[in-house]
Amino acid sequence: MKWPEKIIIKEVGPRDGLQNEKRIVPTDVKIDWINALSNTGLSYIEATSFVNPKWIPQLGDAMEVVKGIERNPDVTYAALVPNKRGLESALEANIDEVSVFMSASESHNQNNINKSIADTYPVLREVIEEAIRNGKTVRGYVSTVFGCPYEGDVPFEQALRVCDQLFDYGIHELSLGDTIGVASPMQVEQFLEVALKRYDKSKVALHFHDTRGMALANIVKSLEYGIVTFDASLGGLGGCPYAPGASGNVATDDLVHMLDKMGIETGIDAEKLMQASLIIQNSLQTPLPSHQMAVFNASK
């Protein structure tokens, strides 16, 4: 088959990874870590989330982190914002891009952001439009696209209605989230067959969790559909809130390793990535779950 020549990996470890870690990482370690990530060749780092620290204390230092890091001009720094108040903070921090999020399934949306899907739309619309007025691009995450911890399977049309809305409001990129790591390569194929009739593939990113070990297989299947943007978390940081002890996001280092083996360019230096992994592994004082780190830790 014809494989893509170059893939964009969006590092979400400092946000999606850390928010699912029990231990709170000190602000100076986060800053050191993001600075290290900034010099690996990554072009995109989701640095934090401007959510209420009451809900996610792990990211309560969002402002200090974004103001504390050294910005590499070759890197886009993003932050997740749940509402207008979060956006104001993100703008104050002068983040490059903001991300908004909601779920494809009603009950996950309700549990995660305490609102119905219908009530979430106007909130996100306001955030997206206001961000754009302020010259920012907006990324839209849709969670539970491939399955919901409460509802099980989510009808494709239901997920696509949410995606449609976010595109209508002005997001420039959609990130399709397999929040609980249940997507199979066949489901990815079936979903992309439908979704890529509606959206340009250059505007669609895939966000896989490796809970059941299928993330790299799902990425390979997505590559076959011409998807070139994937979210990943260094070392597989984060775990799954619905299956404690299970794997989190697909590991950036595992993905870079596989793409390197396939001669597909990522622009990312695997050795520098490993050094960045050690910063966060040493701080958490627990082995990171990626395969690359397992091999590395075993070799010591």
Place this chain on the structure above:
Amino acid sequence: MKWPEKIIIKEVGPRDGLQNEKRIVPTDVKIDWINALSNTGLSYIEATSFVNPKWIPQLGDAMEVVKGIERNPDVTYAALVPNKRGLESALEANIDEVSVFMSASESHNQNNINKSIADTYPVLREVIEEAIRNGKTVRGYVSTVFGCPYEGDVPFEQALRVCDQLFDYGIHELSLGDTIGVASPMQVEQFLEVALKRYDKSKVALHFHDTRGMALANIVKSLEYGIVTFDASLGGLGGCPYAPGASGNVATDDLVHMLDKMGIETGIDAEKLMQASLIIQNSLQTPLPSHQMAVFNASK
């Protein structure tokens, strides 16, 4: 794409898994475990290896194990044999099928069986011909097809020469081994493009290790080429002798889970598989590395 309807999983945990575990599992536990595996719906179990216990003390009880298990008539029980003496034992134990093995790379063959590739051929020829004379089918494992721990990349033609010889001697199935877990989906694709011009796909099995997390992705790629037989080890038992601490064979339970999600039949009952995993996990007193077991262990 057109996915196969049914996949055959060959359980190699009692041989490939256990031979790479440091701890020696008691004979009665092995027998209990194989009996449990025999009732999961698996159609093939590689029960042990008749090698010199000096080299693999973990499998020093091969005869007791094979004579001790309850044979399910729906299951083919196989054993690895390195030479004529091993074959004699396997025949005495009345195993259903014997497996022979050698490497695609000279230095791995030399390190693993203490002979050159050229000197291995006559030994395996004798074993294969003698097994067939005794009414047994013979499976041929070729190791390091996708990479060698000593030599790195192995030229496809070199691997295929070894495969050609084993087919010439009379093996009825070839198992292509990614011994150190370095194959990428692109390499699998490139290899199968060549190999399936020479061999009927129904006679080719793939044997992936998950050292770098790519095993399921490689299996999905192989499915696309019409491969329907895969080796796997329950719970991902075994680890990698060249990267201690890293994953071993692709986990049977992870593979069954993925295929179940895809609606591809394996005939295997995931719940019974889990019960069988617990027998060996309890004996080893260490968590098995599969994703399914990580989720299960975390839920307890």
